[in-house]
Amino acid sequence: MGWGRNRYPMRPYVVVNVAMSADGKLSTIERRQVKISGEQDFARVDRLKAGCDAIMVGIGTVLADDPSLTVKGEECRENRRRRGMDEHPVRVVIDSAARIPTDAKILHKGQGKRVIAVSLKASPEKVAALKQYATVIIAGEDEVDLAKFLDELGSMGIQRLMVEGGGTLIEGLVRAGLVDEIYTFIGNIIIGGKDAPTLADGNGFLTESSFARLTLLEAHRIEKGILLHWHVDSQENLS
Numbered sequence: 614m615g616w617g618r619n620r621y622p623m624r625p626y627v628v629v630n631v632a633m634s635a636d637g638k639l640s641t642i643e644r645r646q647v648k649i650s651g652e653q654d655f656a657r658v659d660r661l662k663a664g665c666d667a668i669m670v671g672i673g674t675v676l677a678d679d680p681s682l683t684v685k686g687e688e689c690r691e692n693r694r695r696r697g698m699d700e701h702p703v704r705v706v707i708d709s710a711a712r713i714p715t716d717a718k719i720l721h722k723g724q725g726k727r728v729i730a731v732s733l734k735a736s737p738e739k740v741a742a743l744k745q746y747a748t749v750i751i752a753g754e755d756e757v758d759l760a761k762f763l764d765e766l767g768s769m770g771i772q773r774l775m776v777e778g779g780g781t782l783i784e785g786l787v788r789a790g791l792v793d794e795i796y797t798f799i800g801n802i803i804i805g806g807k808d809a810p811t812l813a814d815g816n817g818f819l820t821e822s823s824f825a826r827l828t829l830l831e832a833h834r835i836e837k838g839i840l841l842h843w844h845v846d847s848q849e850n851l852s
């Protein structure tokens with residue numbers, strides 16, 4: 614597994630992890646969080662998280678699930694402390710208009726830093742309020758300029774970044790050529806619904822030449838599902 618991209622020495626190495634149903638959905642059409650995997654996969658995800666400098670989600674996930682994105686296992690937290698790190702990775706939210714509620718769990722639960730990426734359209738008052746809890750970085754005019762923001766994270770010393778979703782953010786990262794690896798746990802349920810979130814939502818890619826290409830690194834059964842580990846082949850910015 615490589616660290617950092619030679620072309621962009623400051624940019625973090627990006628690992629996406631999601632759990633999806635057998636029909637490729639991340640949650641229901643109501644965007645309600647669903648238990649897709651079991652204890653063994655939770656533990657794998659916790660270790661993956663603990664091994665990263667930062668963990669990132671889009672504002673859609675914060676508003677839908679209100680996650681804390683903390684490391685749950687005591688052993689994982691102890692390992693981080695021994696390495697002189699905060700117990701939890703830096704928690705990062707992509708949120709152009711600064712819609713995150715100031716009482717969101719991600720801003721309050723567990724020790725460690727928070728970073729919120731906003732664009733110029735965020736209200737200065739809300740940005741000032743968020744600065745009590747997080748470092749706020751302005752990147753982009755309308756939506757967050759993900760490449761520019763990842764460069765900022767790199768310059769803050771973040772070398773390895775885990776992305777938990779959702780599908781809109783992941784599509785934006787893939788489109789910008791910023792994803793290095795993807796783990797997809799596929800569980801034994803069908804959620805259905807043509808508007809239910811998937812791994813890559815957004816506008817999608819229209820031509821074969823613009824599809825992101827992957828190399829399968831590993832596939833193995835975990836409990837009642839299967840874990841696929843992909844490498845994203847070198848891609849130029851697809852937008």
Ligand code: NAP
Nearest residue numbers: 631632640644671672673674709757778779780781782785
């Ligand atoms: P999301 O991907 O979490 O957040 C998307 C939002 O990020 C956009 O709507 C946009 O909102 C903001 N954003 C800002 N700049 C962006 C850019 N350059 N590219 C892309 N997005 C940008 O939201 P979602 O797609 O609605 O996903 C949420 C759903 O996914 C929930 O139902 C959640 O339960 C599910 N989920 C499932 C898993 C799983 O592993 N099963 C994991 C995570 C989430 P603004 O314009 O307001 O900035």
